Amino acid sequence: MKILVCITHVPDTTSKISFTENNTKFDTTGVQYIIGPYDDYSLARAIELKEQHGGSVTVVNVGEAETEPTIRKALAIGADDAIRINAHPSDSFFVAQQIASVVKEGGYDLVLMGRESIDYNGGQVHGMVGELVNMPSISPVMQLDIEGDTAKLSREIEGGKEQLEVKLPFIAGCQEPIAEWKIPNMRGIMMARKKPLDVRDPADNEQMTDTVRYELPPPKGEVKMFSADELDALVQALKNEANVL
Amino acid sequence: MAIVALVEDSDGKIKKSSIEAVVYAAALAKQISEDEVVALALGNQVSSEELEGLGKFGANRVLHANDERLNQGVIQAYASVVDQAMNETGANVLILAKSSLGDPVASRVAIKQQAALGANVVELPDLSDGFVVKSSIYTGKAFAHTKLDRDKKIIALRKNAITPEEGEGKATVEAFNPSLSDADFGATITNTEKSEGDILLPEADIVVSGGRGLKGSENWGMIEELADTLGAATGCSKPVSDIGWRPHHEHVGQTGVKVSPSLYVAVGISGAIQHLAGVNSSKYILVVNQDAEAPFFKAADYGVVGDAFEIVPQLTEKIKASQN
Ligand SMILES: Cc1cc2nc3c(=O)[nH]c(=O)nc-3n(C[C@H](O)[C@H](O)[C@H](O)COP(=O)(O)OP(=O)(O)OC[C@H]3O[C@@H](n4cnc5c(N)ncnc54)[C@H](O)[C@@H]3O)c2cc1C
Numbered sequence: 001m002k003i004l005v006c007i008t009h010v011p012d013t014t015s016k017i018s019f020t021e022n023n024t025k026f027d028t029t030g031v032q033y034i035i036g037p038y039d040d041y042s043l044a045r046a047i048e049l050k051e052q053h054g055g056s057v058t059v060v061n062v063g064e065a066e067t068e069p070t071i072r073k074a075l076a077i078g079a080d081d082a083i084r085i086n087a088h089p090s091d092s093f094f095v096a097q098q099i100a101s102v103v104k105e106g107g108y109d110l111v112l113m114g115r116e117s118i119d120y121n122g123g124q125v126h127g128m129v130g131e132l133v134n135m136p137s138i139s140p141v142m143q144l145d146i147e148g149d150t151a152k153l154s155r156e157i158e159g160g161k162e163q164l165e166v167k168l169p170f171i172a173g174c175q176e177p178i179a180e181w182k183i184p185n186m187r188g189i190m191m192a193r194k195k196p197l198d199v200r201d202p203a204d205n206e207q208m209t210d211t212v213r214y215e216l217p218p219p220k221g222e223v224k225m226f227s228a229d230e231l232d233a234l235v236q237a238l239k240n241e242a243n244v245l
Numbered sequence: 246m247a248i249v250a251l252v253e254d255s256d257g258k259i260k261k262s263s264i265e266a267v268v269y270a271a272a273l274a275k276q277i278s279e280d281e282v283v284a285l286a287l288g289n290q291v292s293s294e295e296l297e298g299l300g301k302f303g304a305n306r307v308l309h310a311n312d313e314r315l316n317q318g319v320i321q322a323y324a325s326v327v328d329q330a331m332n333e334t335g336a337n338v339l340i341l342a343k344s345s346l347g348d349p350v351a352s353r354v355a356i357k358q359q360a361a362l363g364a365n366v367v368e369l370p371d372l373s374d375g376f377v378v379k380s381s382i383y384t385g386k387a388f389a390h391t392k393l394d395r396d397k398k399i400i401a402l403r404k405n406a407i408t409p410e411e412g413e414g415k416a417t418v419e420a421f422n423p424s425l426s427d428a429d430f431g432a433t434i435t436n437t438e439k440s441e442g443d444i445l446l447p448e449a450d451i452v453v454s455g456g457r458g459l460k461g462s463e464n465w466g467m468i469e470e471l472a473d474t475l476g477a478a479t480g481c482s483k484p485v486s487d488i489g490w491r492p493h494h495e496h497v498g499q500t501g502v503k504v505s506p507s508l509y510v511a512v513g514i515s516g517a518i519q520h521l522a523g524v525n526s527s528k529y530i531l532v533v534n535q536d537a538e539a540p541f542f543k544a545a546d547y548g549v550v551g552d553a554f555e556i557v558p559q560l561t562e563k564i565k566a567s568q569n
């Protein structure tokens with residue numbers, strides 16, 4: 001089975017977010033980059049599926065040279081090879097087009113990615129790729145098993161979950177608890193250096209949106225503290241000040 | 246021309262987030278001098294009366310694809326119906342709620358319609374220089390102002406971003422018969438498990454969440470009672486669902502459900518940054534924690550330092566008393 005896993009290169013979940021150049025650029029000072037947490041789940045599941053069914057796992061990232069350590073980490077976790085599309089991921093449509101061209105060429109049985117990136121939280125790329133290559137796309141996927149040419153999976157819905165069946169090939173946007181994250185070991189890290197990383201130029205340069213500026217939420221006011229014997233006052237505040245009761 | 250709003254229902258009742266989509270569509274129609282607001286409903290579980298009622302929120306017309314195969318949200322089939330409805334009405338704009346169905350449907354329709362898609366949008370667009378939407382990014386830690394650079398536009402609206410007000414009016418309901426092929430049902434839904442009668446967590450106006458401080462699933466009764474009293478949904482922190490004290494779909498945060506209620510009540514939750522990421526767009530946050538140094542107090546509007554086992558039952562009683 002040939003599996004493609006799409007990974008994002010995103011600021012660590014604990015990063016402080018700020019902007020420079022009059023709120024038009026993300027401030028990377030002191031920011032640690034990681035594989036998108038949801039992508040990490042897809043990668044972990046892809047490696048488990050390879051262990052069960054044989055085949056290969058390729059990772060793809062749309063990004064400039066600075067994403068290579070993130071890609072190498074995916075190789076150290078167990079992907080066999082990698083593709084980097086050498087371009088700034090300017091919007092979801094642009095990224096989806098790049099991934100779609102890799103999917104079309106590669107003859108993959110399964111394309112996995114995170115349900116969303118943790119920077120833009122768009123949750124759009126899986127559906128766009130699915131439509132561009134005319135395959136079913138399913139998200140957010142919490143469980144995924146393959147039997148022959150059929151996948152059995154479950155998807156989170158508001159207040160519950162849904163079980164589905166779909167024939168390969170298809171695209172899935174994944175989330176926990178699809179697999180346990182895998183941590184690279186020393187051997188993996190050593191091997192990752194030698195695994196192939198193919199750098200390609202973007203297939204197309206079209207985008208449909210343009211982010212013009214950023215904004216931070218207004219700072220929080222001071223918290224109002226109540227002691228255990230002031231709960232009446234708390235209820236009054238919730239009722240009359242916050243108007244939520 | 247028209248603006249189409251996709252409405253999802255849950256067992257025949259239109260979801261609150263979809264009503265918000267209709268209200269947003271109506272407000273946008275005013276802003277861009279568009280006269281037709283068309284709501285699109287799928288499946289045969291939702292009644293005509295329920296659909297006519299969308300008139301009160303600003304819809305003029307409702308297209309109803311009254312087909313049993315659409316009772317369940319098969320992503321491709323939904324995308325195909327929405328695409329056909331946009332063509333039929335000549336719509337340039339589609340509004341839908343960001344949801345487990347809204348997101349994947351929006352992205353497929355964006356390709357079909359060659360439409361620019363704004364995800365996680367929190368307010369009406371700014372039209373002073375193009376069509377610019379404000380979206381929540383970095384899991385609520387920032388906003389992006391994004392220009393939608395195509396004639397056709399799709400807006401996936403964050404839940405609770407706007408407050409629907411009920412007006413007057415009745416929408417006319419028309420049957421809509423899209424053509425659907427087997428390929429649209431490439432994925433088959435074999436089973437659905439839903440928690441019965443609960444208020445849907447992502448849509449709830451008040452959420453009461455418990456963390457590891459509650460020490461065990463057997464202690465959730467007091468959380469549920471407080472939630473019942475407030476008409477709230479219940480949530481939890483990630484370790485709580487990892488240990489299995491609560492189901493996974495209740496886990497709130499960066500890797501779980503994002504909520505944006507009027508009031509978020511956090512009991513025995515430390516306030517790790519990944520948890521805050523799912524709740525930081527709540528209007529008000531009340532924290533109950535025995536540790537005065539818990540980081541959650543920094544993000545809270547109201548706080549009580551104390552043992553949850555003492556505070557929560559008392560608070561529930563006092564809220565009950567205040568409701569009488
Ligand atoms: C990539 C990543 C993603 C993550 N995503 C999420 C996420 O989506 N959601 C999430 O929640 N976490 C997430 N986490 C985990 C997160 O970092 C924290 O570990 C978690 O939120 C802690 O949960 P907690 O506050 O319930 O437990 P704890 O950290 O154990 O805190 C328990 C709190 O309860 C208080 N307490 C104890 N007893 C009482 C009592 N009797 N009365 C009152 N208070 C009491 C304590 O003072 C303490 O503050 C993520 C972590 C990572 C690395």
